[in-house]
Amino acid sequence: MPFEILHANIQKHIHLTNDDKARLFTVLKPKSIKRKNFILHENQVSTHATFVLKGCLKAYTVNDNGFEHIIQFAPEDWWVTDMYSFISQKPGNIIIEAIENSEVVQLSRADQLRLFDDIPAFERYFRIITEKSLVSYRTRLMDNMSLTATERYAGFCEQYPTLITKLPQKLIASYIGVTPEFLSKMRARQRNKSI
Amino acid sequence: MPFEILHANIQKHIHLTNDDKARLFTVLKPKSIKRKNFILHENQVSTHATFVLKGCLKAYTVNDNGFEHIIQFAPEDWWVTDMYSFISQKPGNIIIEAIENSEVVQLSRADQLRLFDDIPAFERYFRIITEKSLVSYRTRLMDNMSLTATERYAGFCEQYPTLITKLPQKLIASYIGVTPEFLSKMRARQRNKSI
DNA sequence: CAAAAACCTTAATCTGGATTAAGAAAATGT
DNA sequence: ACATTTTCTTAATCCAGATTAAGGTTTTTG
Known part of the structure; x- marks a missing residue:
């Protein structure tokens, strides 16, 4: 049962009957996606929301100067979508x-809305994870406004210890909002202090 | 009917029957709140979510150096709450x-959850506004990471033309993430350019 | 309507983090 | 296993925006 990880995620928040579960599984579309x-x-248009079963994705924007800004990492057991496009169905x-070879399942907005109509518990699940x-996002916005880069990096290390080990530094730099060069400098500073 | 403005807001997203509406109105608590x-x-603990009928509130954090960072302005027809505290019921x-004398209505998390159980349309309303x-928030986070202060100020003027005229500049500075001094400088620059 | 408080402006100086550049190390594909 | 691409580091220079300070203006409140 490759979808079991999603089912377990859902059960953490609400209870689905076997029928509900079967109904959900018929509309999910599995997909393999290679790194890069x-x-x-x-x-x-983001027609689908994506749940990661295995691997890791990144969601990002590219600004006018060609710089990437990472909005979200989506490792195993996470949903990822462009919420703006997904709810408005506009570009x-x-x-x-994908930043690793990954396995995902996708749910279309149309199918999601039908599930909301038919299974209120399903709407509750998404209401809860959206909250x-x-x-x-709000916490991250405040951190960006009120903390220094060093504090944001420390916070990231604390909050995502597993990602720190497996992600290239430049992606972490892009997530916390500094250049790779400056992250490297911060790490050097930290190293010197602790010796 | 002082709550009509809330009812109209809800009807924009879902349909409530008269019974639903009556049920909602019995649990809403009106409150007057003076400036400051x-x-x-x-x-x-944020036990209640607050909907503004009249006036304007601000939601903000205070950092270690005593600086305010404004998360959200809540003028008429907006909900405001500390979502973290509201959903977890932790401090x-x-x-x-209040930044003006205001009239609000409040809904407790407990009442909200009961309404969710009894009236699925109500859960849908909150699911939609939470989305x-x-x-x-995500847009604002990206703007903070990828735009200059000048661009953020221009964006604010465009997005909230009415707020620009009625709010003190220092609050706008705090919202877009600059010091009041720097906002003043940007405005002087703009003025000189357009003369 | 006056005193106090809050707000705005200008200007000089400072600084966290960006930019640029270039070489070293590591990961990846074939 | 090796060549290519991607990452990481270091260091010099630069700049957007912070900080500090001080005077002027507007708003609030008694």
Whole structure:
């Protein structure tokens, strides 16, 4: 049962009957995606939300100078989508790309809305994870406004210890909002201090 | 009917029957709040979400150096709460304060959850506004990471033309993430350019 | 309507982090 | 296993925006 990890994630928040579960599984579309391939391009409509079963994706924007800004990492057991485009079904400016070979399942907005109509518990599940996701964006916004780069890096290390080990530094730099050069400098400073 | 403005807001997203509406109105608590008074203090549990009928509030954090960072303005027709504290019912670090004499209605998390159980349309309403709110935090986070202060100020003027005229500059500075001195400088620069 | 408080402006100086550049190390594909 | 691409580091220079300080203006409140 390759979807079991999603089922377990859902059960953490609500209870689905076997029928509900079967109904959900019929509309999920599994997909394999290789490192450096895209789930969503810029100016494309995000028709689907994506849940990661295995591997890791990144969601990011590219600014006018060609710099990437990472909005979200999506490792195993996480949902990722361009929420703006997904709810409006208009083209968005977010790119979603695999940073490892990954296995995902996708749910279309149309199928999601049908599930909301038929299974209120399902709408509750998404209401709950959207509330939590809102909190994490708000926290990150405040951190960006009120903390120094060093403090943000320390916070990242604390919050995502597993990602620190497996992600290239330049991606972490892009997530916390500094250049790779400056992250490297911060790490050197830290190293010297602790010796 | 002082709550009509909230009812109209809800009807924009879902349909409530008269019974649903009556049910909602019995649990709403109206409240008058004078300028400079607080709806929520730091380290307090946000038991209620607040909808503004009249006036304007600000939600903000205070950092270690005593600087305010404004998370959200809540003018008429907006909801405001410390979502972290509201969903977890743990103490949060956000302060909500009236910046004008205001009229609000409040809904407790407990009442909200009961409404979710009894009236699925109600859960849908909050699911939808939470999705939208998530998008606006995410956009603001990306703007903070990728735009200059000047661009952020221009964006604010475009997005909230009415707020620009009625809010003191120092609050706008705190929202876009610059010092009041620097906002003043940007405005002087703009003025000189356009003469 | 006056005193106090809050707000705005200007200007000089400072600094966290960006930019540029270039070489070293590591990971990846074939 | 090796060549290519991607990452990481270090160091010099630069700049957007912070900080500090001080005077002027507007708003609030008694």
